[in-house]
Amino acid sequence: xxxxxxxxxxxxxxxxxxxxxxxDLESEILNHFFDKSVLDLCEGTLLNSRSEVNxxxxxxxxxxxxYRIYYYxxxxxxxxxxxxxxxxxxxxxxxxxxxxxxAENIKKLPVAIRNKxxxxxxxxxxxxxxxxxxxx
Amino acid sequence: MVVSEPNIKNLSKSFLTYSIPTRSExxxxxxxxxxxxxxxxxxxxxxxxxxxMKEERIEKMISVxxxxxxxxxxxxxxxxxxxxxxxxxxxxxxxxxxxVSTVKPLVLKGFAKKEFRSFLGSVDDLREALQDVQSVFxxxxxxKDFYESLKDLExx
Numbered sequence: 559x560x561x562x563x564x565x566x567x568x569x570x571x572x573x574x575x576x577x578x579x580x581x582d583l584e585s586e587i588l589n590h591f592f593d594k595s596v597l598d599l600c601e602g603t604l605l606n607s608r609s610e611v612n613x614x615x616x617x618x619x620x621x622x623x624x625y626r627i628y629y630y631x632x633x634x635x636x637x638x639x640x641x642x643x644x645x646x647x648x649x650x651x652x653x654x655x656x657x658x659x660x661a662e663n664i665k666k667l668p669v670a671i672r673n674k675x676x677x678x679x680x681x682x683x684x685x686x687x688x689x690x691x692x693x694x
Numbered sequence: 695m696v697v698s699e700p701n702i703k704n705l706s707k708s709f710l711t712y713s714i715p716t717r718s719e720x721x722x723x724x725x726x727x728x729x730x731x732x733x734x735x736x737x738x739x740x741x742x743x744x745x746x747m748k749e750e751r752i753e754k755m756i757s758v759x760x761x762x763x764x765x766x767x768x769x770x771x772x773x774x775x776x777x778x779x780x781x782x783x784x785x786x787x788x789x790x791x792x793x794v795s796t797v798k799p800l801v802l803k804g805f806a807k808k809e810f811r812s813f814l815g816s817v818d819d820l821r822e823a824l825q826d827v828q829s830v831f832x833x834x835x836x837x838k839d840f841y842e843s844l845k846d847l848e849x850x
Contacts, residue, residue, distance in 0.1 A: 600764075601760075602760060603823070603827075603830065604764045604766075604830065605763070605826075605829070606830075606834070606841075607763055607764065607765065607766050607767070607768075607831065608766065608841070611848065612848065614844065618756075618760070618819075622812070622818070623815050630847065646815075646819075647815070653818060653821075654825055654826075657829050657833045657834055657837065660829060660840075661834065661837050661840035664840065664843045664847070667847060668847050672850075
């Protein structure tokens with residue numbers, strides 16, 4: 559499964575990465591999203607339970623005080639789009655995001671895909687770092 | 695002298711009866727705070743165990759709440775069951791808030807501080823999971839834009 563992210567995710571990720579208290583975010587993403595089966599990725603809260611095939615998921619990472627990651631699993635195209643991330647605790651922590659924002663995240667995705675405002679995520683040679691490649 | 699002079703020998707003797715308690719008095723005086731501390735330690739331990747048990751229970755509840763969101767296009771009967779789970783979670787959260795109020799004064803005195811902080815995180819996560827279930831089954835289905843965007847994605 560190929561991994562992509564929106565600009566919103568890219569910005570949120572890099573903002574968090576600057577803070578020492580969120581330095582484990584990169585390894586958490588590597589552990590939870592790379593080299594995983596569809597079954598592994600279909601875990602968490604399904605936000606579009608009245609929809610068709612492809613799930614829009616909120617994943618709880620590291621439980622309380624951890625991270626919440628929102629993603630869209632484009633099963634038919636074998637692609638996963640990371641849409642947003644927020645921590646639960648710390649100076650940039652938030653308890654939850656509201657419905658408007660949950661909807662806003664998914665609303666931006668078709669536009670971003672069409673306009674190629676998307677980054678592809680790959681592991682670097684060491685396998686311990688994520689490289690973001692802007693789509694042309 | 696108008697006042698008779700005190701007899702220091704007698705005073706010294708009587709003072710000793712106060713300053714040197716008997717063996718049984720001494721034993722009792724020492725044992726009470728020790729027993730109290732022992733009891734306090736046991737009870738604080740029990741409080742910590744209770745908090746940990748509650749956290750485990752909450753984790754299981756969160757797991758169930760996440761799983762029910764995978765019930766796609768629920769019918770009326772399934773919706774009724776989901777409604778029951780939502781109401782039970784609300785009741786449970788209210789009970790836990792009462793527990794929080796009861797325990798808070800003890801935490802402010804320094805007891806089970808770490809466990810209590812962790813417990814508050816669990817309660818917050820349960821509240822979050824409840825909000826998500828409500829979003830999934832009650833509010834997002836009425837959000838036209840949300841489902842239109844998903845339809846748009848399916849058609850890409």
